[in-house]
Amino acid sequence: MSTEIIEWLHLIFRFAHVVAAIMWIGSSIFFMWLDSHLTSPQDEKERDSVEGELWMIHGGGIFHSRKRILKPGEIPELLHWFKWEAYATWLTGFSLLVLIYFLQSGTGALIGLAVLGGGWLVYDLLWRSALGRRKEIGVAVCFVLLMLISYWLCRVLSGKAAFLYIGAMLGTMMAGNVFVHIIPNQKKMLAALCAGEPHDIDLGKHAKLRSTHNNYLTFPVLFLMLSGHFPQMWSNDRAWIVLGIMVLALAAIKHWMNIRERFPHWLPATVGTFLIAAVSISFLKAPQKLSEGASAVEKGKLIFTNRGCVACHQAGPIQQGPSLVGIFGMPQVLTDGSSVIADEAYLRESILEPQKKIVKGYMPIMPPYEGIISDEELNFLISYLKELHE
Numbered sequence: 001m002s003t004e005i006i007e008w009l010h011l012i013f014r015f016a017h018v019v020a021a022i023m024w025i026g027s028s029i030f031f032m033w034l035d036s037h038l039t040s041p042q043d044e045k046e047r048d049s050v051e052g053e054l055w056m057i058h059g060g061g062i063f064h065s066r067k068r069i070l071k072p073g074e075i076p077e078l079l080h081w082f083k084w085e086a087y088a089t090w091l092t093g094f095s096l097l098v099l100i101y102f103l104q105s106g107t108g109a110l111i112g113l114a115v116l117g118g119g120w121l122v123y124d125l126l127w128r129s130a131l132g133r134r135k136e137i138g139v140a141v142c143f144v145l146l147m148l149i150s151y152w153l154c155r156v157l158s159g160k161a162a163f164l165y166i167g168a169m170l171g172t173m174m175a176g177n178v179f180v181h182i183i184p185n186q187k188k189m190l191a192a193l194c195a196g197e198p199h200d201i202d203l204g205k206h207a208k209l210r211s212t213h214n215n216y217l218t219f220p221v222l223f224l225m226l227s228g229h230f231p232q233m234w235s236n237d238r239a240w241i242v243l244g245i246m247v248l249a250l251a252a253i254k255h256w257m258n259i260r261e262r263f264p265h266w267l268p269a270t271v272g273t274f275l276i277a278a279v280s281i282s283f284l285k286a287p288q289k290l291s292e293g294a295s296a297v298e299k300g301k302l303i304f305t306n307r308g309c310v311a312c313h314q315a316g317p318i319q320q321g322p323s324l325v326g327i328f329g330m331p332q333v334l335t336d337g338s339s340v341i342a343d344e345a346y347l348r349e350s351i352l353e354p355q356k357k358i359v360k361g362y363m364p365i366m367p368p369y370e371g372i373i374s375d376e377e378l379n380f381l382i383s384y385l386k387e388l389h390e
């Protein structure tokens with residue numbers, strides 16, 4: 001496929017993905033809010049059939065919503081379902097994954113498919129099993145499994161791809177919950193009512209459990225999807241722990257927000273949770289220190305990590321910068337077709353003023369380090385790059 005077509009497809013899918021996700025998460029947040037703001041109906045006669053009601057004004061219209069308990073045979077002719085938001089989010093997200101990651105690397109695609117499919121299977125079986133009836137244990141087991149996957153993916157992929165794949169895995173679980181549990185259970189409930197039988201409470205409860213999982217996963221998934229913009233999070237050795245802390249903290253923040261109607265301290269709890277997470281992450285990814293006698297190459301290697309060079313130059317299914325392995329002394333082809341030998345002067349210039357010579361096949365996105373890194377650091381970096389072999 002030509003890069004032009006890929007670029008357009010990328011734009012279309014990304015745009016559609018964001019719109020669908022806003023609709024999905026937006027309606028989920030709106031219904032949670034609606035549910036928690038219902039008051040008992042003003043009309044005495046309705047108390048048996050209406051669980052709660054709510055008056056709203058928006059966009060020049062007055063709306064009156066009621067949450068009803070339906071009796072057999074009372075199904076309205078037109079009933080709106082909310083499912084295509086979820087399916088469209090997953091389908092456009094998966095297309096993006098194929099386009100940006102899977103087409104670039106066969107191994108990356110295999111790992112991605114295994115993580116998405118395997119993640120869903122393990123999660124679904126776990127919550128169908130006896131463990132799923134002990135909620136706290138189920139959540140704890142899921143978190144331990146998440147940490148294991150995070151550890152493994154951060155080893156085999158770049159940190160950036162690992163975060164995105166885990167976001168896609170959790171997003172797949174959310175869409176799977178809608179497709180396999182929530183919608184089919186709602187259909188069964190309605191079918192029973194149509195057939196003149198009463199509500200099966202268990203079906204509703206089961207749908208509610210999966211819907212609650214989805215609710216707690218929204219913030220962690222949003223963070224993982226946006227994490228590409230925050231290299232500080234994943235370009236360090238402990239990225240897999242950073243991921244765990246962020247997932248825990250964001251699920252906790254979602255919890256404080258969910259219970260804010262009956263928990264007056266929800267705001268300090270939210271700020272507190274955020275601060276604890278931020279401070280622990282800052283400690284975790286604090287630059288490592290070297291011993292006194294470290295060689296120039298060792299120092300260069302550390303600077304390469306601490307200065308974030310790894311974020312773009314580390315090997316992985318999607319790599320924004322060229323591999324620097326074995327670069328020293330090798331000819332480099334530039335965008336204008338000319339070629340240049342990667343000697344010390346070239347490396348120096350590539351780091352301080354990268355926009356001067358752009359390597360063929362790459363975008364001019366490397367930030368200039370002129371005035372940012374010291375001469376000493378630059379020398380250590382160059383010693384490291386000279387020695388960088390497979």
Ligand code: HEC
Nearest residue numbers: 307308309312320321322332350354357358359362363366
């Ligand atoms: C935002 C991503 C990004 C970061 C961060 C980054 N680079 Fe780059 N780098 C690139 C890209 C893209 C290219 C290829 C395009 C170009 O020549 O500018 C490149 C090119 C280079 C080259 C020339 C490579 C060749 O094949 O000829 C060197 C050397 C280099 N980078 C070193 C570094 C060092 C050292 C750091 C950290 C101090 C760093 N880069 C940080 C993206 C990045």
